[in-house]
Amino acid sequence: MTKANNATIIQLKSFLAPHIPEQLLESLPKRWWFLGDIVLFSLPRELIPYGEIIGKAFLQVLSKPVRSVLGKIGPTTAIIREPQYHLLAGDPNTETIHKELGCLFKLDAAKLTFSPGNHGERTRLVQITSPGEIIIDMFSCVGNLSLPLAVNNSPKKLIAAEINPLAFHYLQENIQLNKVESIVEPVFGDNCTTLPRYRDVADRVLVGYLFSSEEQIRLAIRLCRDGGIIHYHEAVPNKATAVQRPINRIHNAAMLEKAAVTILSRRIVKKYAPGIEHIVLDVRISKK
Numbered sequence: 028m029t030k031a032n033n034a035t036i037i038q039l040k041s042f043l044a045p046h047i048p049e050q051l052l053e054s055l056p057k058r059w060w061f062l063g064d065i066v067l068f069s070l071p072r073e074l075i076p077y078g079e080i081i082g083k084a085f086l087q088v089l090s091k092p093v094r095s096v097l098g099k100i101g102p103t104t105a106i107i108r109e110p111q112y113h114l115l116a117g118d119p120n121t122e123t124i125h126k127e128l129g130c131l132f133k134l135d136a137a138k139l140t141f142s143p144g145n146h147g148e149r150t151r152l153v154q155i156t157s158p159g160e161i162i163i164d165m166f167s168c169v170g171n172l173s174l175p176l177a178v179n180n181s182p183k184k185l186i187a188a189e190i191n192p193l194a195f196h197y198l199q200e201n202i203q204l205n206k207v208e209s210i211v212e213p214v215f216g217d218n219c220t221t222l223p224r225y226r227d228v229a230d231r232v233l234v235g236y237l238f239s240s241e242e243q244i245r246l247a248i249r250l251c252r253d254g255g256i257i258h259y260h261e262a263v264p265n266k267a268t269a270v271q272r273p274i275n276r277i278h279n280a281a282m283l284e285k286a287a288v289t290i291l292s293r294r295i296v297k298k299y300a301p302g303i304e305h306i307v308l309d310v311r312i313s314k315k
């Protein structure tokens with residue numbers, strides 16, 4: 028995520044001053060991020076009617092070459108996590124290749140999520156994963172969390188599940204682009220149907236979806252070998268009454284699976300929405 032420097036904000040405002048009411052200039056985005064050669068930002072509701080000229084201002088003012096400008100005009104929706112972006116200016120072809128952690132991610136930036144706020148978690152996973160591991164990514168998207176592990180950490184095997192046909196298409200392309208075909212096995216469909224056959228094999232299971240069902244948490248536990256680790260993500264209200272909720276869910280699922288769990292850490296990945304945090308628990312699973 029790029030926090031605007033004052034010079035860029037001043038340039039944006041002076042470009043836009045003749046085109047939008049003065050009081051709205053303060054609502055202009057102050058942060059944006061890049062996916063490949065595409066720039067993205069949240070566009071406040073009151074600026075939606077001025078989206079096209081704001082897009083042109085970004086094309087004009089940013090020092091980095093940018094092909095398309097996308098404004099997020101609503102929340103990411105549905106199980107397949109479809110973001111609501113409008114093309115504000117530039118090339119309507121919003122497919123791009125983003126480079127991060129030595130990895131190439133090809134994706135359509137307008138149709139799929141690749142959160143800049145998860146960069147720290149993507150980096151942390153690369154730092155803590157050992158060579159030779161068997162890893163299962165239950166919610167792969169285009170390989171957001173797990174492809175950097177295939178590229179950097181020499182796992183023995185990485186099984187990547189994805190239900191959205193478009194995300195799965197890019198996942199397959201990215202496996203080839205990064206030349207990790209011999210390591211990564213992409214699995215298309217609902218993880219509750221496709222993954223149960225990998226019972227008791229994983230050193231590490233990535234549960235990188237904020238709204239997993241009890242069935243999916245139990246599945247993550249079943250996929251782990253004795254001593255394996257689950258990285259469990261959840262969107263949690265930061266009220267005292269809710270903070271314990273993800274830990275309770277893990278304990279409940281473990282009890283149903285007759286496994287023991289040790290909570291190794293609880294981290295905030297990012298602010299998800301006002302009063303809601305995206306958290307990740309690292310959990311060791313014991314089965315004996």
Ligand SMILES: C[S@@+](CC[C@H](N)C(=O)[O-])C[C@H]1O[C@@H](n2cnc3c(N)ncnc32)[C@H](O)[C@@H]1O
Nearest residue numbers: 106107108166168171188189190191217218235
């Ligand atoms: C929000 S994305 C997260 C991607 C990545 N794990 C990350 O943290 O950046 C969640 C992905 O899980 C996929 N998904 C949701 N339900 C699924 C299911 N039952 N089986 C497989 N994939 C699923 C969605 O299509 C989406 O691509």
